[in-house]
Amino acid sequence: MIITVASGKGGTGKTTIVTNLALALARKMPVQVLDCDVEEPNAHLFLHPEFQEEEEVTLPVPEVDSNKCDGCGKCSEACAFHALAVAGGRVITFPEMCHGCGGCALVCPQGAITEKPHRIGVVARGQAGRIAFAHGMIDVGHPLAPPVIKAVKKRAAGEGLTLIDAPPGTSCPVVAAVKDSDFCLLVTEPTPFGLNDLKLAVGMVRELGVPFAVVINRSSLGDQRVERYCRQERIPVLLKIPFDKRYAATYARGKCLVEEYPDWVAAFVGLWQEIERLVSQHARVAGN
Amino acid sequence: MQELLVISGKGGTGKTSLVAALAALAEDKVLADCDVDAADLHLLLRPEVESVNEFYGSSKAVINADLCTRCGRCREVCRYQAITDGAPARALSGSGQSPSSGSRQSTPVFQVDPIACEGCGVCAHTCPAGAITMKSNLAGYWYISATPYGPLVHAQLGLAEDNSGKLVTQVRQEARRLAEENNAWLIITDGPPGIGCPVISSLTGVTLALVVTEPTVAGWHDLERVVKLADHFKVPVAVCINKYDLAPEKSREIEAYCYEQGLAVAGKIPFDVDVARALVNAVPLTACSRGIAATAVEALWDSLQVQLVKAFNSK
Numbered sequence: 001m002i003i004t005v006a007s008g009k010g011g012t013g014k015t016t017i018v019t020n021l022a023l024a025l026a027r028k029m030p031v032q033v034l035d036c037d038v039e040e041p042n043a044h045l046f047l048h049p050e051f052q053e054e055e056e057v058t059l060p061v062p063e064v065d066s067n068k069c070d071g072c073g074k075c076s077e078a079c080a081f082h083a084l085a086v087a088g089g090r091v092i093t094f095p096e097m098c099h100g101c102g103g104c105a106l107v108c109p110q111g112a113i114t115e116k117p118h119r120i121g122v123v124a125r126g127q128a129g130r131i132a133f134a135h136g137m138i139d140v141g142h143p144l145a146p147p148v149i150k151a152v153k154k155r156a157a158g159e160g161l162t163l164i165d166a167p168p169g170t171s172c173p174v175v176a177a178v179k180d181s182d183f184c185l186l187v188t189e190p191t192p193f194g195l196n197d198l199k200l201a202v203g204m205v206r207e208l209g210v211p212f213a214v215v216i217n218r219s220s221l222g223d224q225r226v227e228r229y230c231r232q233e234r235i236p237v238l239l240k241i242p243f244d245k246r247y248a249a250t251y252a253r254g255k256c257l258v259e260e261y262p263d264w265v266a267a268f269v270g271l272w273q274e275i276e277r278l279v280s281q282h283a284r285v286a287g288n
Numbered sequence: 289m290q291e292l293l294v295i296s297g298k299g300g301t302g303k304t305s306l307v308a309a310l311a312a313l314a315e316d317k318v319l320a321d322c323d324v325d326a327a328d329l330h331l332l333l334r335p336e337v338e339s340v341n342e343f344y345g346s347s348k349a350v351i352n353a354d355l356c357t358r359c360g361r362c363r364e365v366c367r368y369q370a371i372t373d374g375a376p377a378r379a380l381s382g383s384g385q386s387p388s389s390g391s392r393q394s395t396p397v398f399q400v401d402p403i404a405c406e407g408c409g410v411c412a413h414t415c416p417a418g419a420i421t422m423k424s425n426l427a428g429y430w431y432i433s434a435t436p437y438g439p440l441v442h443a444q445l446g447l448a449e450d451n452s453g454k455l456v457t458q459v460r461q462e463a464r465r466l467a468e469e470n471n472a473w474l475i476i477t478d479g480p481p482g483i484g485c486p487v488i489s490s491l492t493g494v495t496l497a498l499v500v501t502e503p504t505v506a507g508w509h510d511l512e513r514v515v516k517l518a519d520h521f522k523v524p525v526a527v528c529i530n531k532y533d534l535a536p537e538k539s540r541e542i543e544a545y546c547y548e549q550g551l552a553v554a555g556k557i558p559f560d561v562d563v564a565r566a567l568v569n570a571v572p573l574t575a576c577s578r579g580i581a582a583t584a585v586e587a588l589w590d591s592l593q594v595q596l597v598k599a600f601n602s603k
Binding site for chain 2: 008009010011012015037039040042045046078080081099100101102103106107138140141143144145167168169170171172173174175179191192193196197200203204207208221222223245248249251252253254
């Protein structure tokens with residue numbers, strides 16, 4: 001089963017939920033954590049995996065053979081991403097703009113364009129105790145996250161539980177992470193920001209058709225509006241974590257709640273059982 | 289004109305609360321919210337929207353079913369698995385928008401999954417029947433609003449849309465135009481989180497980037513990445529450590545790192561429930577509190593004005 005943990009926004013506690021859930025369940029079943037927040041992956045700072053292999057993620061970008069190119073400009077006309085330009089009869093390429101669609105090579109009448117791999121980031125894979133771990137990291141200065149996210153997701157093992165730490169927001173990188181998940185947990189805070197971002201995230205998962213529920217973090221620092229919204233929208237709230245200076249300090253040192261406060265193990269196991277129940281319920285409804 | 293961009297390696301470090309608090313302190317400025325994915329600044333500044341404008345993102349492929357011969361060439365050339373052969377590309381949760389769910393189920397029709405489509409147009413270029421066109425896509429809106437703290441340019445990208453970088457550029461252009469019109473000396477911009485495409489669009493050419501961080505291992509990790517990014521685009525950086533007293537030791541480590549990197553720590557803000565209270569009441573902190581965090585923000589603002597002048601003069 002694939003569970004993705006997302007939120008309209010960063011800093012709400014996605015990584016906290018993913019790492020604690022993984023640690024609480026790893027004793028019971030095979031668990032894998034995939035950190036798809038490829039701009040700022042953080043889960044490794046809490047799970048301390050030993051990395052065993054690293055693989056480059058590349059996009060195929062154009063390479064122009066200047067002997068064959070006659071400067072006709074068809075390639076730059078066809079490129080929707082402005083990754084090629086013709087100047088003084090010569091083609092200049094901008095690899096960081098390229099989405100790797102291959103259109104330029106297809107339209108070139110001279111057959112002057114071939115594609116070569118251009119590095120945009122890495123996927124690293126390893127083991128954190130019983131937990132299988134992988135994360136992606138885009139190279140600084142490179143804007144395209146989705147291909148790196150897809151490369152991380154390819155690592156999903158078939159068996160056991162896969163937990164995906166999604167990037168923040170509701171646009172293309174998040175969609176790339178949430179797509180094909182069996183369940184999505186949305187983490188939020190009980191503030192006007194939290195509510196605003198939660199509503200956006202709910203719209204996104206509804207559009208993707210993935211069953212979902214909510215976890216409220218720092219539940220004691222705010223008001224009741226998020227819970228009221230969830231009640232009105234019939235969205236289950238599966239867990240609340242109150243704000244506690246001790247928890248904040250635990251997080252600051254790179255430690256997990258379930259390690260320092262074993263009482264939380266049962267809470268996260270309970271969270272998992274609720275998710276299992278909701279997933280099978282969703283499957284029944286969808287099957288009819 | 290100067291532009292102060294507030295960013296952080298990731299969300300939730302307090303960028304928006306800080307921008308709102310600075311907005312209540314600074315004079316003669318224009319405000320911009322470049323977090324177009326999940327814009328929040330409007331929640332604190334209570335804008336009155338003066339103009340609503342459409343934003344068109346990249347194009348999406350559309351297949352004309354009458355011309356399509358189902359040869360499958362489009363599906364072969366598409367690298368984003370955006371072309372499906374009639375079976376619904378994804379479960380649409382009860383919205384009933386899937387054209388294949390109607391009467392045409394017997395003849396499979398090639399379809400475009402608009403979420404997977406990146407708008408490259410390769411399918412349209414190669415379709416032998418000329419059945420595919422690229423249609424520009426209403427991807428969101430941007431607004432000009434009046435707030436008690438000055439004009440605000442903000443935007444909202446549609447759900448699951450791409451091109452946030454382009455929308456950020458639009459917001460910045462409008463903010464600059466407004467600043468010139470109003471003779472404002474400063475634009476304060478609430479930046480998007482991360483280091484990806486919207487941040488890059490926000491960062492290029494600003495006077496000073498204020499990076500807000502938290503004293504945690506994750507905060508530090510993210511700080512390093514965003515500082516590298518700012519460096520890449522040659523933008524001067526100042527740092528603000530938010531909630532520094534939640535983990536004083538980590539704060540000192542981050543300060544030491546900043547010192548080594550030659551980055552000014554422009555301010556340290558203590559944890560203060562007034563911040564959460566201001567947020568819940570949707571008021572900028574400095575407009576409603578005289579507490580320890582509000583005082584620290586005032587000191588930060590003094591220091592930032594010095595940093596801005598420095599950065600501006602060294603350009």
